[in-house]
Amino acid sequence: MMAIDKETYTDKSEENMEKGTTKTAVPAAQAAVESKADTLNPHGAEHEELRRLRDRLAAQSGVVARLGRTLLAAGASAYLVKLSMARLANAIGIEAHHSQVTFSEIVTSAYAHGTFRTESHEQRVFGTNAARLDDLRYLVRSLKPGMLVEEVEHRLDEIVAKPAPYHALVNWLAAGVACAGFCFLNHGGLVECTMVGIAAFFGQMLRRAMLHRGANHFGTWMLCGLVSSLIYMLGTQVLFMSGVVSSMHPQGIISAVLYLVPGFPLVTAILDLVRMDFSAGISRMTYVLLLLISAGTSVWLLSTFFQWHIDPPTTFAVSGLALYPMQALCSFVASLGFAILFSCRLEIALWAALVASVVNVGRLFFVAQGVIPQAAAGLAAIAIGIIAHFISVISKYRYSRTSLTVPAVVIMIPGVPLFSALTHLSDGEIGMAAEPLTQVFFVILAIGVGLAISRMLTDPGWRIDRDTARPGLLEETGWEGSGREFQMR
Numbered sequence: 001m002m003a004i005d006k007e008t009y010t011d012k013s014e015e016n017m018e019k020g021t022t023k024t025a026v027p028a029a030q031a032a033v034e035s036k037a038d039t040l041n042p043h044g045a046e047h048e049e050l051r052r053l054r055d056r057l058a059a060q061s062g063v064v065a066r067l068g069r070t071l072l073a074a075g076a077s078a079y080l081v082k083l084s085m086a087r088l089a090n091a092i093g094i095e096a097h098h099s100q101v102t103f104s105e106i107v108t109s110a111y112a113h114g115t116f117r118t119e120s121h122e123q124r125v126f127g128t129n130a131a132r133l134d135d136l137r138y139l140v141r142s143l144k145p146g147m148l149v150e151e152v153e154h155r156l157d158e159i160v161a162k163p164a165p166y167h168a169l170v171n172w173l174a175a176g177v178a179c180a181g182f183c184f185l186n187h188g189g190l191v192e193c194t195m196v197g198i199a200a201f202f203g204q205m206l207r208r209a210m211l212h213r214g215a216n217h218f219g220t221w222m223l224c225g226l227v228s229s230l231i232y233m234l235g236t237q238v239l240f241m242s243g244v245v246s247s248m249h250p251q252g253i254i255s256a257v258l259y260l261v262p263g264f265p266l267v268t269a270i271l272d273l274v275r276m277d278f279s280a281g282i283s284r285m286t287y288v289l290l291l292l293i294s295a296g297t298s299v300w301l302l303s304t305f306f307q308w309h310i311d312p313p314t315t316f317a318v319s320g321l322a323l324y325p326m327q328a329l330c331s332f333v334a335s336l337g338f339a340i341l342f343s344c345r346l347e348i349a350l351w352a353a354l355v356a357s358v359v360n361v362g363r364l365f366f367v368a369q370g371v372i373p374q375a376a377a378g379l380a381a382i383a384i385g386i387i388a389h390f391i392s393v394i395s396k397y398r399y400s401r402t403s404l405t406v407p408a409v410v411i412m413i414p415g416v417p418l419f420s421a422l423t424h425l426s427d428g429e430i431g432m433a434a435e436p437l438t439q440v441f442f443v444i445l446a447i448g449v450g451l452a453i454s455r456m457l458t459d460p461g462w463r464i465d466r467d468t469a470r471p472g473l474l475e476e477t478g479w480e481g482s483g484r485e486f487q488m489r
Contacts (some may be wrong), residue, residue, distance in 0.1 A: 053113040057094075059149045061110040061117045064089045064097065066156060068106045069121055071136055075128040075342075077268045077402075078280035081106070084140045091143040092152065103283035126217060126287070128264040130344040130403045135159045137400055165345055168208060175204030175259040178337025181330035183255035185364075186416045189317035191245050192252030195235045199256035203228030204341075207260075217287075218294045225257045225298030232256040233302060250308040253299060254419045260295040261418075262288050263410030264342050268402075270448030271455075275462075296422030303423055310420055327364055331411060332357035339407035348403045351391055356408040359383050363412065373439060377412050378446035384408045385454020401455075409447055414440050 068085045076084075078101040089097035089110060096111040104126075109118045139155055166174070180197035188196065207224045211217075232253050239245045266288045272281030303310050318326055335356035339349035363380040367373050388404035417436035424433035455462040 050115075054115055054117070057110060057112050057115060057117050060089070060092050060094050060112065061108060061119055063092065063149050063152050063156070064094070064110065065106060065108050065119050065121055067136070067140075067152075068099065068101065068108070069123050070156065070160065071133070072101070072103075072106065072123045073125040073127065073129075074132040074136065075130070075264050075268060076133055076136075077275070078102070078272050078277035079275045080137075080402075082277075084136070087140055087143055088152065091145055091147045092149055093146070100279070101277070102279045103287060126265075127211070128342045129164075130264075130339075130342045130348070130400075130406075131165045132159060132162070132343070134345070134348070134398075134400050134403055135162065138398070141397065165343055166340055168205075170340065171208060172201050172205045174337040174340035176201035176337075178334045178341065179255055179258050181332075181334030181337065182258050182411060182415070183252055184317070184326065184330040185334065185360075185411065186255055187314065187316050188252050188255055189249070191236070191239065191249050192255065195232050195239075195249070196252050196255045198235060199228040199232040200259045202231055203257070204259055218290055221260055221291050221294040222298050225260055225295035226302070228256045228260075229253050229299050229302045233306065233308070250303075250310060253303065253308060254310055254416045257295050257299060257419065258415045259341065260291070261410070261413060261415045262291050263338060263413060264406050266413070266444070267406050267409065267448070267451065270444075271451065274448065274452040274455075292418065293422065296419045297426070299419050300423040300426040304427065310423055324361055324365075327361045328357045331360040334411045335360075335407045338410050339403075342403075342407060344403050344407060348399050349407065351399065352388075352404050352407040355384055355387050355391075355404065356411055359387070359408065360411060373414075374442040374446040377443045378450040380412060381409055381447045381450025382454045382457075385451050386458060389454070389458040405451060409451065412443070412447060414443050 064085050067088050068081050071081045071084055081101045082099050085099055085108065086097050094110045094112045098109045100107040104123050106121045106123060107118070108121075109116060136159060139152075139159065164171075176197040176199075179200035180193040183193045183196040203224045206227055207220055210220045210223070233250075236245070236249050236252075265284055269281050269284035269288060272278075272284060275281075299310065302308070316323055316326075332353045336349055336353035339352050344352065359380050362383075363376045366376040366379075384405055385401070388401045388408070391404055392399050392401050414436075418440045421433040421437040421440065424430075425437075452462075
């Protein structure tokens, strides 16, 4: 059969060749088969070229994802992460880059060289490092078209290798000083402020040690809240038994745990929601609420066990003209302490504290004159956002607005009413918890709305919703980030 088939085929081929109808059919078929075989050949030239392009895209996509993970670990908002990755992708030659960012995950898709690559990364480092955020923001602002992956990797290595801007002792002292200043703003006196500073100092010492060892955040917040509250209670007990004070001063116990209020992620979560990055905003807000519940549980346990009255006083310890300088000083101290806790560099921390010392006194004055607290907080947030914008402009955008605004507005978050409401809820006292909880909700909402309004007034990228995955994003903003649409502020 094989011989007959071959012979028949040969005869037919010869007939066709004689007729001239299929003279090129066999060579064309052979060329197609040879071309297909060469394409499928794992050792062929085309396969090697395709593998080289895929390896190049893998390196490009990898460095972009690394930038996103580093930003997310430092506490950046989802919008900043997506915009920064898109600009870097454009700078290193990726044709299109799409990303999905939540509080703990990043999924990216990069398209270039006729192929694509999708990566998924889980980010398990949660914290705040404002100094690193500013360094990364400056890196993104300085991107230029045609940059090499190796150059970006080297600059990222340099940023990550930088040590913390403050020694551990400064970090502990910042927590104590911030909570002491916060205590006065919450109508605490000299005794309360002193004991609050000591309790927060040792609580922050424990929290820093536990976080550096990778401890669970919710367990850490609960244990640190328990330690700070217990130190405050023991300290005031000793003063009372020794006759130094005439009462136990129980109201200051909540101020002793205010360093545990996650102000930076709270503000970032609000900005995520305003930008309609709901996956990141909702997950980040859930993280904030769980941390607050963890710390509030500790205060509730001790106050219930020892039957302490935790509601704060309603009047300041000083009055008259001396009140306003004291409010300004304590606002400055509290904001500076929180800025150091957020790892803001000293010059930025001082600017944020200065802004807070002016604006917060105005807010407290308006509240004393009968203005609704949430209205006063919203107006103060707008003022802080606008002032921070002009400070950033004067510094040629070396100072980011986030690093300037968050330490200034965090002292307006009503932490004492919040923990007080959580304690009343735990005791089943719904009526006593309703008023402070409502106040906390509307004040935080007003702060978020105020910051959003200030962004929309000063930043075109917030007024008009833009697609951060658009090709050509880097060219729109200019090599030095000088464009009007997407300035890295």
